[in-house]
Amino acid sequence: MSRFSFAVSGLDSRREGVIESDSFRDAVDALGQHVDVKTGDMLEIGVLGFPPARYECVGAIRSGYPIWMPSSRAAA
Numbered sequence: 001m002s003r004f005s006f007a008v009s010g011l012d013s014r015r016e017g018v019i020e021s022d023s024f025r026d027a028v029d030a031l032g033q034h035v036d037v038k039t040g041d042m043l044e045i046g047v048l049g050f051p052p053a054r055y056e057c058v059g060a061i062r063s064g065y066p067i068w069m070p071s072s073r074a075a076a
Contacts, residue, residue: 002027005052006045008035027069028055035065 004027007016009039015035021027028045031037037057055068 002047004047006031006043007052008037008041008043010038010041027063032065041066042071044069048055 001022002024003019004019004021005017006019006025006027006032007014008031009015014052017035018028019027021030024045028043031043037060039045039057040060041057043057044052045055045056054071057066057073058069059067060065
């Protein structure tokens with residue numbers, strides 16, 4: 001299993017943590033189950049030694065999973 005560090009940021013909050021998963025996709029899906037995500041929230045997720053991937057939540061599908069799109073915003 002890989003350990004993914006993540007941060008989910010919104011206008012009024014920031015949640016950080018680590019999630020263990022067999023794949024990147026499973027890690028991102030698990031975040032949707034364990035972290036309250038709203039449209040417009042930003043996700044940074046990655047593994048030690050590599051820069052994090054950045055995504056923006058653009059909505060949700062019926063089952064409640066957030067829809068992530070690669071972020072076009074520059075890092076702060």
